[in-house]
Structure formats: structure tokens, C-alpha cells
Amino acid sequence: MGTLDWIVLLGTLLFIVVYGAWKTRGSKDIESYLRGNKDRWWTICLSIMATQASAITFLSTPGQAYEDGMRFIQNYFGLPLAMIVISATMLPVYYRLKVFTAYEFLESRFDLKIRLLAAALFLIQRGLAAGITIYAPAIVLSTILGWSLATTNFFIGSLVIFYTVSGGTRAVSQTQKQQMAVMMGGMIVAGVMVLYLMPKEVSLGQVFQVAGIMGKLNLVDFKFDLAERYTFWSGLLGGFFLAMSYFGTDHSQVARYIGGQSVAQSRVGLLFNGLLKVPMQFIILLIGVLVFVFFQFEKPPLIFNPVAYHKINTSPTLAPVLQNLEKAHANCFESKIQIWREINQEQQNFVLSSENSKIQKLRHLQNQADRIRDQALEMVKIVDPKTRDIDYVFLHFVLHYLPQGLVGLIIAVILSAAMSSTASELNALASTTTIDFYKRSIRQKASPSHYLWVSKVVTFFWGIAAILFATYASLFENLIEAVNILGSLFYGTVLGIFLIAFYLRFVRSFATFWAAIIAELVVLHLFFLRQIIDFLFDKSALPLYIETLANLGYLWYNVIGCVLTIVFAVILQWFYPYEGLKKRRKVL
Amino acid sequence: MRKGEEEKPPFGKSWKQWYWAVLLVLLIQIGVYYFITQKYKWVP
Helix, strand or coil: CCHHHHHHHHHHHHHHHHHHHHHCCCCCCHHHHHHCCCECHHHHHHHHHHHHCCHHHHHHHHHHHHHHCCHHHHHHCCHHHHHHHHHHHHHHHHHHCCCCCHHHHHHHHCCHHHHHHHHHHHHHHHHHHHHHHHHHHHHHHHHHHCCCHHHHHHHHHHHHHHHHHHHHHHHHHHHHHHHHHHHHHHHHHHHHHHHHCCCCCCCHHHHHHHHHHCCCCCCCCCCCCCCCCCCHHHHHHHHHHHHHHHHHHCHHHHHHHHCECCHHHHHHHHHHHHHHHHHHHHHHHHHHHHHHHHHHHCCCCCCCCHHHHHHHHCCCCHHHHHHHHHHHHHHHHHHHHHHHHHHHHHCCCCCCCCCCHHHHHHHHHHHHHHHHHHHHHHHHHHHCCCCCHHHHHHHHHHHHHCCCCHHHHHHHHHHHHHHHHHHHHHHHHHHHHHHHHHHHHHCCCCCHHHHHHHHHHHHHHHHHHHHHHHHHHHHCCCHHHHHHHHHHHHHHHHHHHHHHHHHCCCCCHHHHHHHHHHHHHHHHHHHCHHHHHHHHCCHHHCCHHHHHHHCCCCCHHHHHHHHHHHHHHHHHHHHCCCCCCCCCCCCC | CCCCCCCCCHHHCCHHHHHHHHHHHHHHHHHHHHHHHHHCCCCC
16 A cells, blocks of 8 residues: 555545544433434435445455355345335334334333343344454455554554544444445445456446356346245345344444434435445445456456465465466466457457357356366465455455555545444444443433443443454454354344334233243254254264254344244233233333 | 424325335346346356
């Protein structure tokens, strides 16, 4: 990075942080500090989008399109539907009850213990995730910026703590407007630049043809196949399910829209998120595909992660293997570029037909190059198991091909994304700790300034905890995986509770609380089923369905937790119709 | 009840029209993406 890049990077970040803190200074009560300042719809929409867009969105998504094509976009098809359902049903209830947190609503609908159960599950899950939100980009950026992991964590974390503690929810929304502008502006500039850097004889239409030939424009697949990770159906159903739980019950998102000027403003903000999110993901994925096409005409590295490459290259056992793979990879590229030149000379219009034998040869060479890269990535796993090479694809392009100044802008995009999602998480963690635990259970009657002070201290505490967690995350084996699993263990149960609260009015607190506990125990037993089987039973004697359950992917725990909570609650309500009736408060 | 809850949606349309508009935009996008997939699909 050159001097100009550093000026752009630090100038952009410091301007956003200082302006955000200055503009939102002087909160005098928790109403404006934790609920926000009656934002208009565009602020709400940008805030929702900025919260969801983490740094990994900008690091991984183009890399994913580079490797796997654009089919990942199908995962977002359920999101607009969820925005409609949340706008129509959940949002008016949150407004009517004037809640500070999503979990406060659960006490109005059920009772205190369900509120505290959901709030505690959120704190565990989101508290750990906040550390990962800092750690995941820091581990990539530290290799690029040449900083230590601890310095990078501290840099991201301390900037976020500064303005989040100072201005609360208002500062989070205010800064997210600018951060989102930087993110979208930076990505559009990157997209234009990659097109500009393509060979002059290749037009935009031909870029798409090349991408299609190489199988990267696989946007929609209507095939119904449970084994396929991304299809239209899994995207529509799974995406809807995930978006409902994330936007409807996770307080880091709920806090973004309950502080709006009115129901109408929040509703439009949510609906605009539904309108814009899919095209935004399309642009980010398209940039990854454009980078792939660019590397059809420009020699790509075998390994994009510079630190892993250096480690392999200096290893006495791995270096010779790497050199052989690099030679084979370079030969593949030379053969490909030769064919592209021949096609270009032969065909004036550069029309690419699938019957053309040269095209088939190109596909074959690309497959060969992919296999060589797969072998190289096996070595990366040995020397640097905590990173994924696709996270470095876009950054490699930015650092090696974009002019000075724009490199700084793109790094600012990634850091802005890290800061915007971390700020929302810290703010939501502070709200939940202060409102659901401190104000509700520890000290119910205190002055507004006291609660404001507590909110600030708690925000600071969560910020420090996130930095420490991010710094020491790498010391533990498979910690990130564990945090992801931990999230999936609880997310389904919480969504189940909220769905009962909103849509099954006849189910009361007794049935819901015990259904959630039983469902959670079932999910935990499923999670530990492998260990239980290995300890207690002879593996060969077990039926196939038990084996299948023991090997279940952890994302399924979301669905199982939610469905079991609802089913158990309905059954318990049937058997104990009058239990807990007296305690129910008719607020709804 | 919070002030402004019955506020009309911006641009003078009903909320139902807003929901249909979001659905329509999603359908148009899926159509465009499907068109791109088919147009540039490589069939060996």
C-alpha cells in the first residue's frame, strides 16, 4: 500500500468515526441512546444492510464466485419474503409495545422467565460472534497490512468502541449511512476497474460468454435435490427461514428498525432492504466472476494467500511439490491463453460456440488447472489451517492491479463492513444486558442518567470482550467452527419461541417455556449423539437412521430446534390448557 | 398506540401494493437471473 492509499484509508475511517461521534454526542437518556433517534426509512434500510454486510461478505463472496460461480445468490431469494412477513406482522407489535429489545416483547406475551431465557441465549451466541466478526477479517487484513493480529483486532475494535460508547444506537445508524456509501461506492469502482483492465479486444458481452463457458454464470437451478447445497428451492425455503430468525428475532437487527420515526418508516426501510439485498449480492458475486474472467487473460497465482505461500515455499518438504505444481499450473495457463488468441484471430466476432473443439479444450484445461489448485490448497491446509484461500482472491486482485488510492478505498470498504456489523452487535449486546437483565432484574428504579451510564459501561465491556476474544481466538483449535455450531444450537429454539409468540396465540408461557427447554435438550443430545453412541453402543448394531442423526450437519439444528419447540408447545398446551393462565398479562 | 402507526405508506400507495411490488421485483430478478443462466450455459 502506498502513501495515497494510507491517506484514503485512514481519512475515510477517521472521518466516519469522528463525524459519527460528534454528530451524536450528548445523549441524556437511554431512550435516545439505546432506541435511536426516530430515523427515516433510508437510514433504517442502510443500517439494516450495513449490519448484515460484514467484512467477510466483501472478502469471501467474490472469492466464492471465483471458485464456485454465482449460484450462492439463490440463498437470498427467501429474504424479500421474510421482509414482507416481518413488516406486516412482527414490526407493528414491537412498535405497539414500545420495546427496547426484542426479548422485552416476550415478557409481555408470556412471562419473565421466557424473556430471560431468550435474552441469555442471544448474549451467549452474539457475544461470541462479535469476537469472530472482528477476528475473521483481522486474520486476512493483518497479512495484507503487515500488522500483527492483535494490532489489527485492536485497531478495528477500538474505533468501534469509541463511537458506539459515545453515541449508542444513534451513532451506529449515523456511521452506517456513510459506511454503506463507502461499501457500495468502493465495490462499484472495483467492478468498473476490473472491466477496464480486461484485454481491449474482449467486450462486455464476450466477458459474459467466457464466464458462461467456464460455468460461472450458474445463477438459478430449479432442480429439487437435497444433496445440492444451493438450489432455488433451498434458497427460497432455507433463506426465508434464516432471514425470519435473523431479522425478526436477533436484536442486532431488531434494534435497527424499532427506533424509527414511525411504523411506516421502519416498514419501508425493511421492504427496501428486501428490494436491494439481492441485487447487492449479485453485484458482489459478479465482481468475483469478472475477476475470474480477468485471470483467464492474466496469469493468476496458484495460491492467493501470501503468508501461506511463503510458508510452503520455505518448507523443505513442501517447496519442491509447490514448484512442480506451479510449473504445471503455468503450463495450463499458457495453453489456455494460446487458445484464446487463436479463437480471437479465427473469429472476427469472437463468437464462442459450445460445439467449438477449442472451447472444449479450454474447459478441459480449466478443469486441469482447478485440480492442480486443489492439490496446492491441501498444502495450505497443512501450513495455515485457519484461513481459506478464496478470502484472498479479491484482495490479491485489488493489491496487484488497482491504482494507488483505490487500494486504500477497498481496504476502507472491508474495514467499514467489519466496523458496521461489530457496532450493531455491541450496541445490541449492551441493550439486552442493560434492559433485559440490569434494569429488569437488578435495579428497577434508578435515574435515566444512571441507566445511560450503565449502558455505556456495558457497551465498553462487550467491546473489550470482543477484542480479547478475537485476539485469543486463534489459540483454540476449531474455535470459529465451535462458535458457528453454538449459534445453530440455540437459534432454532429462539425462533420457535418467537413464532409461537406471534402466530400461535393460544399457546401460553408454561407450554412454551418447557417446550423450549425440551427442544433445546433434544438438540444438545443430537449434537452429542456421536459421543454417546461411541461410548455406550456397538456401532455396527445401530440402525441406519441413528447413524444419519449422529452425522447431521449442524445447520439442521436450526430447523429441528424451531420445529420441536413449536410442536412440543402445542402438545403441552393441549395437555395443560390452564397452566400459567393467571400469570398471563393481557398486553397484546 | 404509537403516533404515526396508521400513517399511509410513502408515495400514496397501500401496504398491499408495496408487498406485491417487492414480490414482483423478486420475480423479475429471478427471471433475469434464469435468462442469464440459460443464455450463457455451456452444453457439451
